[in-house]
Every structure is written in C-alpha cells, then in structure tokens.
Amino acid sequence: MMNFNATDDTINVVILGRSGDGKTTLINAVLGVEISETGAGFPVTQEIFSYKVPRSQLRLFDTKGFEVKDSQITVDTVVKFINEHSSDNDINRRVHCVWICVNAQSRWEPVHHKFVDLCNQLDIPCIVAVIQCFVEYEKFVEVIRANVPEDVLVIPLLAKALGLPDGSEIEPWGVNDLTEKTSSLGHSFKVRLVEKKARSERELAEQKALLKKKESREKSRLARKQAFRRVSSVVKKTIGGTVTILGLSIVIIVSLGFRDCGNKPNPLSLSRFTNPSEYQAAVRRYEQCSSHNSTLRWIVLISFSGSAFIAWNTFLRRKE
Numbered sequence: 001m002m003n004f005n006a007t008d009d010t011i012n013v014v015i016l017g018r019s020g021d022g023k024t025t026l027i028n029a030v031l032g033v034e035i036s037e038t039g040a041g042f043p044v045t046q047e048i049f050s051y052k053v054p055r056s057q058l059r060l061f062d063t064k065g066f067e068v069k070d071s072q073i074t075v076d077t078v079v080k081f082i083n084e085h086s087s088d089n090d091i092n093r094r095v096h097c098v099w100i101c102v103n104a105q106s107r108w109e110p111v112h113h114k115f116v117d118l119c120n121q122l123d124i125p126c127i128v129a130v131i132q133c134f135v136e137y138e139k140f141v142e143v144i145r146a147n148v149p150e151d152v153l154v155i156p157l158l159a160k161a162l163g164l165p166d167g168s169e170i171e172p173w174g175v176n177d178l179t180e181k182t183s184s185l186g187h188s189f190k191v192r193l194v195e196k197k198a199r200s201e202r203e204l205a206e207q208k209a210l211l212k213k214k215e216s217r218e219k220s221r222l223a224r225k226q227a228f229r230r231v232s233s234v235v236k237k238t239i240g241g242t243v244t245i246l247g248l249s250i251v252i253i254v255s256l257g258f259r260d261c262g263n264k265p266n267p268l269s270l271s272r273f274t275n276p277s278e279y280q281a282a283v284r285r286y287e288q289c290s291s292h293n294s295t296l297r298w299i300v301l302i303s304f305s306g307s308a309f310i311a312w313n314t315f316l317r318r319k320e
Contacts, residue, residue: 017099018067018106021103031060049062081095096185096189108140159174243306244311251307
C-alpha cells in the first residue's frame with residue numbers, strides 16, 4: 001500500500017460526489033489549476049486520484065463521480081478505501097476529513113446520507129460542500145443541516161465565477177472557508193488520534209505491567225507453596241521417622257519384659273504340692289504371668305503395626 005503523505009502535517013481529504021455536481025470544478029478551484037489539462041494528480045487506485053494542494057496541508061483524494069441509480073460499485077470502492085486507511089496504525093496515512101459534494105441545484109439523496117453515517121461510524125470529520133450556490137440556495141442548505149449530525153459542517157460555496165446575462169459575474173466565494181475549516185478539523189482530528197494512540201499505548205503498558213505484577217505474585221505464591229511443601233515434607237519425615245523409631249524401641253524394650261510362665265499347673269498333679277493352698281498359689285502365679293505376657297504382646301503388636309504404618313505412609317506411600 002502506497003504511503004500517500006508527503007509530510008507529517010498533511011491533511012488527507014477524500015472527496016465524494018455525484019457525476020456532474022461540480023466536484024471537479026471545486027478541486028480545480030482548490031488547486032488553482034485545471035486538473036484535466038495539467039494531469040497534476042497520480043492514481044491511488046483505478047478510481048481514486050491524489051492531488052497535493054500547493055502551499056497547503058491538504059492532500060485531496062478525488063473519487064469517481066457516481067450516479068444515484070448505479071452508485072454501488074463506487075460506494076463500495078470508497079468505503080473500502082476509507083475503511084483501510086481509517087484502521088492504519090500510521091496516523092499520517094489515515095483519512096482525516098471527507099468532503100461530500102452536493103450541487104445546490106440538485107437534491108440531498110440517501111447515498112449522501114450513507115456517507116455521512118459512515119464518517120460518523122468511523123469518527124472521521126465530515127463536511128458537506130454545497131456547490132454552485134448563487135441563487136436561492138439557503139433553504140437547501142438548511143434542509144441538509146437538518147438531516148445531518150450537528151458536528152457535520154455544511155459549507156455553501158461557489159467554486160467558479162458565474163457570468164450573468166447582463167455581462168457581470170458573481171465572484172467565487174466560500175472555497176477558502178472550506179479549506180481553512182478542513183485544515184482545522186483535520187488538525188484537531190490528528191491531535192485526537194495522537195492522544196488516543198498515546199492513551200492506548202499507556203493502557204497497554206499498564207495492562208502489561210499489571211500482568212507482569214500478577215505473574216510475579218503468582219510465581220511468589222507458587223514458590224512459597226513449594227517451600228512450604230518441602231518444609232512440610234521434611235517435618236513429616238522427621239516426625240514419622242522419630243515416631244517409627246520410638247515405636248520400634250518400644251517393641252524391643254517391651255519384648256525384653258516377657259516372662260517364662262512354664263506349664264499351667266494341672267489338678268491331676270496335686271501330689272507335687274504339699275497342700276492345696278500351694279497349688280492355688282501356683283495357679284495364680286501362672287495366670288498373672290500369662291496376663292502380663294498377653295498385655296506385652298498387645299503392646300508389641302500395636303507398637304509394631306503403628307510403626308510399620310507410619311513408616312509406609314511417610315517413606316513408601318506414592319504421592320498422588
């Protein structure tokens with residue numbers, strides 16, 4: 001895509017109008033030359049020519065004149081051109097203003113309103129240039145103003161001197177007003193674009209900083225979580241190992257306390273005892289010894305099982 005800006009302060013203006021409404025006459029007046037004779041412009045597309053206004057910020061983009069009944073091709077071309085350059089990241093390649101040319105002796109058509117709506121949607125300054133204003137044009141200008149948004153300028157003008165039957169002529173007027181207001185609108189629009197771009201870049205930078213800060217906090221949180229897990233693992237293993245060793249120690253110590261109870265006294269062997277009371281005493285000693293050993297066995301079983309479970313849970317269990 002061609003870079004059609006010669007300088008950074010150029011105001012790019014797209015000119016629209018029906019065939020025969022005086023659009024070319026207006027361009028000649030702004031340029032100060034007859035474009036059909038000088039070939040001053042260069043093609044941007046097959047249907048759009050560009051002209052740099054001498055000693056001015058303005059660069060004009062002349063579109064092919066359209067007919068009301070057969071205008072869709074031209075309308076689509078212009079819409080595509082405006083859309084492409086209105087989304088360009090380079091502010092100096094954007095379309096900064098649109099002239100919608102309407103002959104004061106014709107009518108305000110729906111296609112004109114369509115272009116006004118397009119400019120409004122794209123937030124591009126729009127000027128309705130009412131051409132050939134030399135007699136009874138005021139009411140037509142008011143009709144247009146009533147049908148467009150308040151921020152759309154409606155500028156009446158006469159681009160070329162008009163000869164009268166008595167030999168006198170009406171001097172051109174309004175062209176300078178059009179170019180001056182276009183420069184002002186275009187400059188203000190570019191300032192808004194610069195501010196909008198700076199604001200967008202600032203917001204993007206703030207979003208990136210916020211995201212970076214959020215990522216940093218998340219990394220810190222994960223690091224703390226991992227550190228806590230490592231500490232928890234160490235503490236768990238330390239406690240688990242200590243409890244396991246303690247349990248096994250209990251098993252060993254308790255195992256040393258088992259007694260040899262011998263055989264249980266048999267009533268048939270009373271002859272071994274001198275009297276019945278001695279037999280009863282032997283039975284009590286045996287029962288006490290057996291009870292003691294039974295208690296120790298339970299202590300050993302519970303301690304060993306607990307130690308084994310803790311050791312498995314601490315050191316051997318697979319973590320999910």
